Amino acid sequence: xxxxxxxxxxxxxxxxDAKTGAAAQRVVDPDYLILEAPRKKEFIxxxxxxxxxxxxxxVDIAIAYPITPQSETxxxxxxxxxxxxxxxxxxxxxxxxxxxxxAGASRAGVRVLTATAGPGLMRGLEQIVSWPGGRLPSMLxxxxxxxxxxxxxxxxxxxxxxxxxxGGIVLHGENQQDFYDYPLIGFMVGxxxxxxxxxxxxxxxxxxxxxxxxxxxxxxxxxxxPRDCYHEAVPMMDNENPPIRISRDSPIQKSNFISYQMHxxxxxxxxxxxxRAKKWLNRWLGGLIEVVNPGAKTMIVAxxxxxxxxxxxxxxxxxxxxxxxxxxxxxxxxxxxxELTEALEHAEKIVIPEFNYVGWxxxxxxxxxxxxxxxxxxxxxxxxxxxxxxxILETISASE
Amino acid sequence: xxxxxxTQYRVVTGPEGILPPAATLMGISLPxxxxxxxxxxxxxxxxxxxxxxxxxxxxxxPTLFPxxxxxxxxNDHTDEKAKYFFxxxxxxxxxxxxxxxxxxxxYPKIDPEAVINPCHPNLTVLHNKIExxxxxxxxxxxxxxxxxxxxxxxxCYTIALxxxxxxxxxxxxVPNFDxxxxxxxxxxxxxxxxxxxxxxxxxxxIVPTGWSQIASLKGKTPIKPEEELVEAGVSGxxxxxxxSGLDDNAE
Numbered sequence: 001x002x003x004x005x006x007x008x009x010x011x012x013x014x015x016x017d018a019k020t021g022a023a024a025q026r027v028v029d030p031d032y033l034i035l036e037a038p039r040k041k042e043f044i045x046x047x048x049x050x051x052x053x054x055x056x057x058x059v060d061i062a063i064a065y066p067i068t069p070q071s072e073t074x075x076x077x078x079x080x081x082x083x084x085x086x087x088x089x090x091x092x093x094x095x096x097x098x099x100x101x102x103a104g105a106s107r108a109g110v111r112v113l114t115a116t117a118g119p120g121l122m123r124g125l126e127q128i129v130s131w132p133g134g135r136l137p138s139m140l141x142x143x144x145x146x147x148x149x150x151x152x153x154x155x156x157x158x159x160x161x162x163x164x165x166x167g168g169i170v171l172h173g174e175n176q177q178d179f180y181d182y183p184l185i186g187f188m189v190g191x192x193x194x195x196x197x198x199x200x201x202x203x204x205x206x207x208x209x210x211x212x213x214x215x216x217x218x219x220x221x222x223x224x225x226p227r228d229c230y231h232e233a234v235p236m237m238d239n240e241n242p243p244i245r246i247s248r249d250s251p252i253q254k255s256n257f258i259s260y261q262m263h264x265x266x267x268x269x270x271x272x273x274x275x276r277a278k279k280w281l282n283r284w285l286g287g288l289i290e291v292v293n294p295g296a297k298t299m300i301v302a303x304x305x306x307x308x309x310x311x312x313x314x315x316x317x318x319x320x321x322x323x324x325x326x327x328x329x330x331x332x333x334x335x336x337x338x339e340l341t342e343a344l345e346h347a348e349k350i351v352i353p354e355f356n357y358v359g360w361x362x363x364x365x366x367x368x369x370x371x372x373x374x375x376x377x378x379x380x381x382x383x384x385x386x387x388x389x390x391x392i393l394e395t396i397s398a399s400e
Numbered sequence: 401x402x403x404x405x406x407t408q409y410r411v412v413t414g415p416e417g418i419l420p421p422a423a424t425l426m427g428i429s430l431p432x433x434x435x436x437x438x439x440x441x442x443x444x445x446x447x448x449x450x451x452x453x454x455x456x457x458x459x460x461x462p463t464l465f466p467x468x469x470x471x472x473x474x475n476d477h478t479d480e481k482a483k484y485f486f487x488x489x490x491x492x493x494x495x496x497x498x499x500x501x502x503x504x505x506x507y508p509k510i511d512p513e514a515v516i517n518p519c520h521p522n523l524t525v526l527h528n529k530i531e532x533x534x535x536x537x538x539x540x541x542x543x544x545x546x547x548x549x550x551x552x553x554x555x556c557y558t559i560a561l562x563x564x565x566x567x568x569x570x571x572x573x574v575p576n577f578d579x580x581x582x583x584x585x586x587x588x589x590x591x592x593x594x595x596x597x598x599x600x601x602x603x604x605x606i607v608p609t610g611w612s613q614i615a616s617l618k619g620k621t622p623i624k625p626e627e628e629l630v631e632a633g634v635s636g637x638x639x640x641x642x643x644s645g646l647d648d649n650a651e
Binding site: 035045053134192193194196231232234235259261262264265266268269271272276 | 539587
């Protein structure tokens, strides 16, 4: 154990009345913490931004399996445990164990956080896709870094394509600021009674997690309200209050005994809950999409780190006298179908740059809007490559 | 807008077919505080309560389906809410009360006169020929599933009095349904009757439903007689085995 961690562990041992860590924080209204509280800027890494988000998120338990190479996000969260901001930190046996423990913690009614990436996400996927059906609010941070061999820790967000059909909410952050804001928003949205779903906040690893950026944050002495597990869509597991069997023997565990119609309606309800999340995402994300230069004939549509490259491409294109705009997609699930349709109604050309080989975002956009012959599904980089803005500009020019 | 714009969808009594869509995904939004939802349209809370009251007074075999959140004595609030629930019931002539005590599948065969279950709520509705019903105290996930199955296969007018955000899949729904709103609902039923809506059934009060409630009212132990089980095609021995159930704690 490093001296640094030792000191932090010792600081946790201070008596409760010393008012350190979570005990020194006060609960505030989510609107205040997310939208209104005065903020100060700090120049920190994405992993540190996630740590600061979790510090203010009133998390009960963090669960993870440490693996190399990933990111230092869960290490940063470990510091929070040492500082007394998280009640418990459980190290799973491996990712299936981690994701199973997340389900157990969520079912028990506490606010739970985990993080993973790449092959770890794949290993935990069997459990992750069971969370939405179990109506288990939780937070999954995904620091995207390729799933297939050869491995990388550089940005490639193919992971997100595996989460699209899970039923959970998926947000895709552009930068360090989003990696601070989105988890706080995600906790609040996922725990709304009419939503009651897990939320994944993905960022493109390395660029966001390892690099520094300016992050605007409120003071660290405020935090979100705790999870209100008695006001959610399903009964949580309460071993103190009868009748506990209401939650113990949920039909989901006995699929051969339930009607096919219930199974079908159950699945419909998961996706309906996603739709209901839009209201709250709109409130706290400021919309499912952000539109830059909305009247432009050529629109770049992007999510994650490709948005930053798209912003720079718009700036350079404008200097050259080109009419180019940008749409940042913040929420991948629920997908902003109506918002995109409206924002792209006028567009003559739609360019979709992506950090992955398969082009999952282009497929999503094609499924959402009409006149799909306007779409140029690229440029794409993958396997950890950077995306020079010239690539985007060349793609726009080549289609003139 | 593009050519994929959703058309106006209405949440009306069924049977709509084997798998109706989730109303949310057809563009139906949840009401805010002070509002209600009637057949997919946002209306005032007062209008939603009135439509619900009229349905319960004028449709056949109206039934209240209390769920675990009002059926079990979780806390003082639950006990108090149950009291006001009965005040509402007593204003509805011919009303029946069939509980949804929990959400586990009932195997191998549900008794539709005794309970309703989210795995196959249509069986209870169809068996009792229920044409108007209220869900109250049911956790939202199970309520939404139940409402869809009933809309799929029956002609029952569903009303969801929800303590949380309300339900798009009900024909009438009011959110944040607390004790004050239960009192307002009782007052609305009284007002509707005064205003000339003639109840389908005479008198006041709750009609006992099924063998168990009838037996209880006669002071008997509410256990179904063996001969009736045999008549119903369920052997006594099989029933007894099920009654003792599986020991979940057995290794």
